[in-house]
Amino acid sequence: MGPFLLRRLAALIPTFFGITLISFAVLHLAPGQPVGTMTDLNVKVSMEARQRRIAEFHLDQPLHKQYGLWLKKTLIGDFGDSWNDGRPVLEKIGEAIPITVGINLLALAGILGLGIPIGLFGAARENSGWDHLLTGGVLIGFALPTFWIALLALDFFGVRLGWVPVSGLNSLEADRFGFLAFWGDRLHHLLLPVGVTIFGGLAGISRYVRSQAAQTLRQDYIRTARAKGLPESRVLFRHAFRNALLPLITILGLSIPGLIGGSVILETIFAIPGMGRLFFDAVFMRDQPVVMGILILGAILTLLGNLLADIAYAAADPRIRYGGGS
């Protein structure tokens, strides 16, 4: 395990630099000057003002020099300031990440909590009426565009019934509430965005679990288990499902970088200041420090997620052993 880990870690370094180099280059290939969106077609903005911005951001330097300058700062942990509002990139990301991660964790819990039982149920009662109903339900959630579901849900639950607030993270007077009331208010506000995310995400997990479990149930050892007279519940829970759920580890590992990625569409509709909007706005404003900051974070988390998934696999499945002789 030790040498394996070291080799994997070493391989991460060139991958990481490759990612930053490609991201940086692609960002510069995109047409449009970063200084532009703030000042373009504003009659009051003079040419001199624009030239000053270009010099200030080193945009008049050749690309490799710009990358060098950027890399030097980034390696010592200085992600720079946003070109749009001059605030430190880390501060901006630091504000958005807890919100997005919070929502994503709630949504992930919901998706697993509902998706796995739905999948297992479908496998155990394959092709029953309930199976078809649930499958149909989750596929509808998957197929409908999120923005449309979100707006319909807002109109119905938020405006017509008035059960939930329409947008934002808290009520205006939430600061006067106590601790519990404050977070209760926050959850109340997040009910719809999280609910819509869960509805859209159920299909993936539940269908995956269902097919895995169904396959497992056709294995010889299950037949053996049944043949020796074990009760059906024991067959399902003890023998079949444990094995069927193993591949979920990979999926969870892969979803780690996804935790910091917010949905632009949902965040815009529900007025949530999360990572999706931060990134989206930064791209449109060609706000290079913010874009690169988020990309790096994403790259690190993706690489770590993969690594963790590999390690978890090794720990969970005794047949999988890395390195050494097999």
Add this chain to the structure above:
Amino acid sequence: MSRPPRSGFRSLRPLFLPPLLLLLSSAGPVSAGTAPIGGPIPGDLLVTALIGEPATLVPVLAADSPSHEICALVFNGLVRYGRGLMLEGDLAQRWEIEEEGRLIRFYLKRGVLWQDGAPFTAEDVLFTYRQYVNPNVPSPYGGDFKSVTSVTAPDPYTVEVRYAEPFAPALDSWAKWIMPKHLLEGQDLLTTPFKSRPVGTGPFRLKEWRRGQRITLTANPTHHAGRPYLNGIVFRIIPDQSTIFLELQAGGIDSGSLTPLQYARMTGTRHFEAAFRKYHYPSLGYTYLGTNLRDPRFADHRVRQAINLAIDKQEIIDGVLFGLGEISTGPFPKKSWAFDPEVQPAAFDPKRAGELLTEAGWIDGDGDGIREKDGRPFRFTILTNQGNLARKLAAQIIVRRLREVGISAKIRFLEWATFIDEYINKRRFEAVVLGWGLSWDPDPYDIWHSSKQGPGEFNFIGYANPEADRLIEAGRREMNREKRAEIYRRLHRLLYNDQPVCFLYVADGLPVLSRRFRDIELSPFGGISELLQWYVPETEQKYRWVP
């Protein structure tokens, strides 16, 4: 689709101020709603939507519209626009213009306090001016002070500004917000904490900025014109237009600006009408079809006339804006003194358009429905930016109408930064659908003067007419309002005859406001000063807590 009644309310919207704060206008003051016995009382909050997060609240750097919305309430200029597009004193009590416009002397109001209690003096004005012209401060607005030769303060309440030559828009440039010297001197304006904790002289002070969520302003008790009745204004950051509309219906916000579709089709419910007052008025800006005048096809005056006659502007207004707009005839707002009311939009006349094209040598020789000249068919591409539904639909209607007179146009949508940098700035376009927002002063130098065709400058269509240049230059030098107006009216007529661009429409601003707000005095430009008078009768006050 019937046109909503105009009810006499009209107003122009300044370049950056939100529709909300400048709700409306009329010839004279109009009191909406009835004042209860006892008159206005303090209390309640106005909760409204902000489409994005402000970038910086340092006035000299504020370039985006959310920043301007907040700054407008926190800061004051020396002068401001009052009724009838006339400049009136704000931080200045009065002013004198001498030496044929080469000297402006401002007499400042005494007893004005910054929101931290420090007195406002001429030193603050001098400091602010130095920031605008400081080459190390990347202010977008330094250009306005280019012709200033000196700014001095003979005493703490007098400011003298000297110009190299008479500059008519000079007074207008002193409507810029004044910044406090004692808080900003020696600071880097790009990184100063002031940019998120501004201190001004205005009617509201910034209480809290919850990033990405809301900005809360509270009434400034030491405001020189008196404390506003409202306890505060909460700007909730809501980037989506549909959500703003849903929040209005759910009571989450008290005012907001609607799209033409929402305004025309979705606000007719009894519930909505009972809760909100709807307004509409021409916005300060226009949308146009511009062609590249360096292209010999569009350099021909007859071709430009033909395009103007071939496009039915009313059809665009009815179809795209649901009737909520007006035909544009030139670069000045209709309510401006620079606007010539005698300029009437040419009637839709495809027959005459065809004749003009034939006259210009464009004839459909091969019978495919597209005119040719020298064997080359008349085809071109119209570019416009993504994400602007009205421009997109207008372009589609234009394409169909041009096809009817034998011109084949295609449309291409481009992301904004790409559009400007790769196509506009590099002059790689045949035609564009774009809009210009206008400022208060009518000086059109940057957009129409032939010298403004350099890289990144705004006469990118390449308009060059010596007569227009002469009028534009004369308008800048003329200090007499009547004479200046006459110059601009001639320019207006000249531009409409010349058709450097095809002027399409002026869209309406479409704000709605909760009916519980009273004494909404509606003046052509006000807004900020008017907001001071807004109040809510005690029985209708909704937010009883003070932020």
